Amino acid sequence: MSNLNPDTNREFDVIGKRIPKLDAAQKAMGRAEYIQDIKLPGMLFGKILYCKYAHASIVKIDTSKARALAGVHAVLTGQDVPKKMKMGFYKDNPPIKKGKVCSFRDEVAAVAAISPEIAKKALDLIEIEYEELPGIFDPEKAMEKDSPLVHEYHKSNVLKLPWKLHYGDVEKAEKESDFVVEEKFTTQWVTHCCLGTSGAIALFDSNDNLTIHTNTQIPSLAQKDFLESLKAMGLENKRVRVIKPIIGGGFGSKLDTYAYEHIAILLAYACRKPVKIMFDRVEEFKATSTRQPTVIYIKQGCDKNGKLTFRDMRMILDNGAYTSWGATTPSVMMMPITSLYRVDNVKYNAKCVYTNNTYSQAMRGYGNPQATFAIESTLDMLAQKAGIDRVEIRRLNRNQPGDVTPQGFKISSCGLSECIDEVEKELTIDGPKEKGIGTGIASLIHVGGGARIYKSDGCGAILKMDDYGKVDIFTGGTDMGQGLDNITAQIVAEELGLFVEDINVVHSDTDVCPWDVGAHASRSTFVAGNAALGAAKKVKETILEYGSKLLDADPKNLVLKDRTIFVLDDPEKSMPIDKLLRKAHFSPQGKMLMADFFYDPDNENMGKEFKGNMSVTYAFGAHGVKVKVDEETGKVKVLDYVAAHDVGRAINPLLLEGQVYGGVVMGLGYALTEEVVTKDGQNMNANFRDYKLFTAKDAIRIKAPVVETYDEYGPFGAKGIGEPGCVPTAPAIANAIYDAVGVRIFDLPITPEKVLAALKEKKSATTKI
Amino acid sequence: MATNISFLLNGDKISYEIKDHWTLLHLLREEMGLIGTKEGCGNGECGACTVIVDKLAINSCLYLAIDADEKIIETIEGLASTDGTLHPLQQSFVDNGGIQCGFCSPGMIMSSKALLDENPKAGHEEIKHALAGNICRCTGYVQILDSVEAARDKGGQNE
Numbered sequence: 001m002s003n004l005n006p007d008t009n010r011e012f013d014v015i016g017k018r019i020p021k022l023d024a025a026q027k028a029m030g031r032a033e034y035i036q037d038i039k040l041p042g043m044l045f046g047k048i049l050y051c052k053y054a055h056a057s058i059v060k061i062d063t064s065k066a067r068a069l070a071g072v073h074a075v076l077t078g079q080d081v082p083k084k085m086k087m088g089f090y091k092d093n094p095p096i097k098k099g100k101v102c103s104f105r106d107e108v109a110a111v112a113a114i115s116p117e118i119a120k121k122a123l124d125l126i127e128i129e130y131e132e133l134p135g136i137f138d139p140e141k142a143m144e145k146d147s148p149l150v151h152e153y154h155k156s157n158v159l160k161l162p163w164k165l166h167y168g169d170v171e172k173a174e175k176e177s178d179f180v181v182e183e184k185f186t187t188q189w190v191t192h193c194c195l196g197t198s199g200a201i202a203l204f205d206s207n208d209n210l211t212i213h214t215n216t217q218i219p220s221l222a223q224k225d226f227l228e229s230l231k232a233m234g235l236e237n238k239r240v241r242v243i244k245p246i247i248g249g250g251f252g253s254k255l256d257t258y259a260y261e262h263i264a265i266l267l268a269y270a271c272r273k274p275v276k277i278m279f280d281r282v283e284e285f286k287a288t289s290t291r292q293p294t295v296i297y298i299k300q301g302c303d304k305n306g307k308l309t310f311r312d313m314r315m316i317l318d319n320g321a322y323t324s325w326g327a328t329t330p331s332v333m334m335m336p337i338t339s340l341y342r343v344d345n346v347k348y349n350a351k352c353v354y355t356n357n358t359y360s361q362a363m364r365g366y367g368n369p370q371a372t373f374a375i376e377s378t379l380d381m382l383a384q385k386a387g388i389d390r391v392e393i394r395r396l397n398r399n400q401p402g403d404v405t406p407q408g409f410k411i412s413s414c415g416l417s418e419c420i421d422e423v424e425k426e427l428t429i430d431g432p433k434e435k436g437i438g439t440g441i442a443s444l445i446h447v448g449g450g451a452r453i454y455k456s457d458g459c460g461a462i463l464k465m466d467d468y469g470k471v472d473i474f475t476g477g478t479d480m481g482q483g484l485d486n487i488t489a490q491i492v493a494e495e496l497g498l499f500v501e502d503i504n505v506v507h508s509d510t511d512v513c514p515w516d517v518g519a520h521a522s523r524s525t526f527v528a529g530n531a532a533l534g535a536a537k538k539v540k541e542t543i544l545e546y547g548s549k550l551l552d553a554d555p556k557n558l559v560l561k562d563r564t565i566f567v568l569d570d571p572e573k574s575m576p577i578d579k580l581l582r583k584a585h586f587s588p589q590g591k592m593l594m595a596d597f598f599y600d601p602d603n604e605n606m607g608k609e610f611k612g613n614m615s616v617t618y619a620f621g622a623h624g625v626k627v628k629v630d631e632e633t634g635k636v637k638v639l640d641y642v643a644a645h646d647v648g649r650a651i652n653p654l655l656l657e658g659q660v661y662g663g664v665v666m667g668l669g670y671a672l673t674e675e676v677v678t679k680d681g682q683n684m685n686a687n688f689r690d691y692k693l694f695t696a697k698d699a700i701r702i703k704a705p706v707v708e709t710y711d712e713y714g715p716f717g718a719k720g721i722g723e724p725g726c727v728p729t730a731p732a733i734a735n736a737i738y739d740a741v742g743v744r745i746f747d748l749p750i751t752p753e754k755v756l757a758a759l760k761e762k763k764s765a766t767t768k769i
Numbered sequence: 770m771a772t773n774i775s776f777l778l779n780g781d782k783i784s785y786e787i788k789d790h791w792t793l794l795h796l797l798r799e800e801m802g803l804i805g806t807k808e809g810c811g812n813g814e815c816g817a818c819t820v821i822v823d824k825l826a827i828n829s830c831l832y833l834a835i836d837a838d839e840k841i842i843e844t845i846e847g848l849a850s851t852d853g854t855l856h857p858l859q860q861s862f863v864d865n866g867g868i869q870c871g872f873c874s875p876g877m878i879m880s881s882k883a884l885l886d887e888n889p890k891a892g893h894e895e896i897k898h899a900l901a902g903n904i905c906r907c908t909g910y911v912q913i914l915d916s917v918e919a920a921r922d923k924g925g926q927n928e
Contacts, residue, residue, distance in 0.1 A: 028845075657866065696910045699897060
């Protein structure tokens, strides 16, 4: 696609350009301030004591020695936490536990002291007597009638959540199918591994208003959570200001508020001093939440031509001991289940089950990678059973523009077909077989135009221009490294005929930035981008109005470009924009140019049957991978990777590629190496030696072809692309391994041990025959 | 125990009274306020705290400050010129998308610098090897490797 602006039919000046991240230089110089780097006058240091059992009654806590230690300002236990102070949408998680503990990460006490060392010493002086209770660690066992209860008051380990849908007639479609595949898959706990660990600083002013500096992807929703905490503490009608420093990685980990934030608030209130809680790496592994693990039962069928007839999926989710967004990932799993490829008859049912394990949260893709792993793995199996080429079966069933899926998703633009073409072009899918080498393909659908999970999917933007042609834009959107500040600046600069360096993006403070639902669901480019564009359009209208008077021309005939306003068919008639701004300001009844805009996309909340157009537009993609499997060791080496995505329009290809590359490698870790290993609820690999991330040594070349479909609702045609990179990676790998050596792994991660065991099993089965 | 040590930090002569148990990371970050050197794990596993000591890239979280006595130390703060011009590696990371959240960037750049100072013509595999101890969760390393190779190809010259 050419880089033409369809409104003016002129080349874009800023959109589509590879403009480096605006904050990259200060980060490269080591000047960027993360939560780790912030110190406030009089600040105390908080530390949290975690329990030593997966499930136990707290018989006695003695904090007297800790309180007596010089330098200790406060010691809190569950007794000090107001009854109504509970975290998570299910409200089952007090920031410090009382009476009993239900997982190893349970907080049992907290301390504030004048140094981190003294705080740690104080923790060591807290004496707790526990009475261990039987734990339950397998969600399927936890569903059994005689299973111990994680929370007695809940009366059952199964959460009361409504994840169930049935469209069409799955039973009938199954009977009428020519081919059916039925399998079980399991996926593991993986964790975000943000390089910058979690932390927060809370402080109260003399009127008991709270300011909290915290790593968050949801400044506005976090503000709401903290207001609720203040209310529980008896502090009604107070203000909460959330300040978000530069974040050392997000990936969904900061979509909920955590105990450490609420504990920092309690400690700061108890001491009336700023209190900072900073996680070390072990805490980051043990006390932040993972991706939701799953047990997946899937059945898919097709007719003799390969056309999909039905999809029937059932899942059991290990909820852990408390409830955060992990328990709501079925709402997003529904998307690929109902809408990846055309399939009319769909059934899905998911149960979230309490166990004494860690609890899960949002993580890039939000359930989509788990569901897509099962769907795309069984699609290859179905193609093989039906004797149809694996690329052809995908092409045959692909989504197309204008489709309405069984869940009611209205597919506006859709480049899935082109993405499959790109994968085929870039990766030799078929050809002479080399021993141990194979290829695999898998596709994806994801929300690309916001996601109406919450009641509002909106984002506000306030834009002001000064006398020098410079813009400050205050956006609700959150930059956490993905580059939303660039996208915002590029959109505003393009619209106002300015340069990117003329735009200052402020995105870090609820006192000055408008509301936004958060940096999730790949929504920021689309939603925050449209908010910025809306504000810029309003200001532009005023500029054109002034320009029309000053240049004596029809506003429709005026163009803003290169910091200048000029008459389109008489470019000699022009004026620098900053001069126009000064003329507008310094004249009788003068005017400063400002505008606000709140963009709430025209998408729908899903009703009781989970039907509704959740997103204004959907992103599509196809991934292809070539692997080499060492049959002696079971080790899988990735040789080549193609990740093609329909992005609507690439606002900034440099940053877009960064999102894809990063997503793919995160997906490769999910597929091959990463797992939080637990034993009876206890994390056994809370360090980077034993939690296996890809390193630079494992880095591969990734091709990331971009398909531009120009979505009519997106800012300059763009869709979201933050998450898709990690969505179909695992099934693409699993399919390639099968292609290479004829074994299929149903359980992530696909470690050499599992491949080797499957190879051995295959060999012994062959020998028997 | 306190000890007085002297070292050259980013070209400046420093004399500092340290406690013997301090790590070099603690001295730089907490005592001297040089926040560019990051702590990602405190166990020598992530490389965010990489600095250069006598031309070698080291994890400053595992290096005792007392061992810095009489050494030449380079940190991320010393790379850009005083006129604000970025070091070619810094500029290359900026231009090639090598930086997203940025938390690993100072360490990544210091490991790259130690390599290219030693071997200005380092190949792709050597670069991968030199950066193997620096974890990045954002980029998948693709644009980081691009950044180092682009800086190498320019031969240390900014444009």
